[in-house]
Amino acid sequence: MPDLSFPIRVGIVGAGAIARTSHLPALLARGDAVKVVAVCDLDPGRAKELADAYDIPGRYTESTDVVARENPDLIAVATPPVAHREAVITALGAGAWGWCEKPPTLSLAEYDEITAYEKDGGPTVGHGIHQMDLLLNLLGDWHEVHAVAATLGRRTETEDVSFAIVRFACGAIGSSVNSVMSPRETSCLRFDFTDATAEAEHLYGHDNSHWRWTPAPHVSDTGRIAGWAPDENTTQLAFHPARHAAGRHGSR
Known part of the structure; x- marks a missing residue:
């Protein structure tokens, strides 16, 4: 995991309602402590719309591009649950923290894959x-x-x-x-x-x-x-x- 310094660089994966109404406002409320550097969504138009609304420079359709080009400290995963596993593993594999919406995965097998990268938290x-x-x-x-x-x-x-x-x-x-x-x-x-x-x-x-x-x-x-x-x-x-x-x- 990264040695965090401020501002914390954050990439948001998923540009739907939960990102717009919950994750992004919470991050922006931290002021200078956080810098949202990218928005990622399979729908490029939706990613652009959310990024334009908050003047976020990076716009992507693949989480792998976010970690490769933006060097984030944290990836906030706000996709539907079916896409959680891939996004979290991408973040952890790149040495970033993963902040994931619940449920973390759709099966224990997927959860086991994630824990191979980072163990933290549980169902309760x-x-x-x-x-x-x-x-x-x-x-x-x-x-x-x-x-x-x-x-x-x-x-x-x-x-x-x-x-x-x-x-x-x-x-x-x-x-x-x-x-x-x-x-x-x-x-x-x-x-x-x-x-x-x-x-x-x-x-x-x-x-x-x-x-x-x-x-x-x-x-x-x-x-x-x-x-x-x-x-x-x-x-x-x-x-x-x-x-x-x-x-x-x-x-x-």
Whole structure:
């Protein structure tokens, strides 16, 4: 893997919606720390359109050309899953980091091919990644992690359950449980703050209707409680740590 210096040179493989709405905005938000040097897509018109929109100089139709001509430190793989294996192996084989959308591959055999180049992560990380994303979005960067992973019930060479205790830079402490063994295949989030607990349980996506709020005994203002729920699904929780003392929170 490269010895990173700033700015980190990034190539994006796949110019579809996930690259446009998620990967590219996240990269550009890093400011001078990141330089997106190329966009690659099988459709040259789509690659050009995305590159033109953000003034990205390189435009390619093959990931091999990206690594050969642009010398990236990181390849962000935002293609459909069928193309993940080839793009990730191309990145790792060239000595770059690979940042891949989930699922990483369509089979364990393809996953084994990738691990021959670089071992990192596993299925339970993908299972709970969106809940982790929400925690990071609301609570900011993590500072310290203590974790354990194990294979308890599945015939696989990677873990099927993992646990972590995370200390965030803001002072909050979180617990995270990720499992592909749970008969109840739902995601649960709970945020414990000074004034209330906010909880949600959902299966493959949630909106405002999934959230419930339990005020602390000392909170009795019904008008204030009624105003906690966000007006739009795009609005973050009203219990942002900037407004309330950071408490414990957990996700699964």
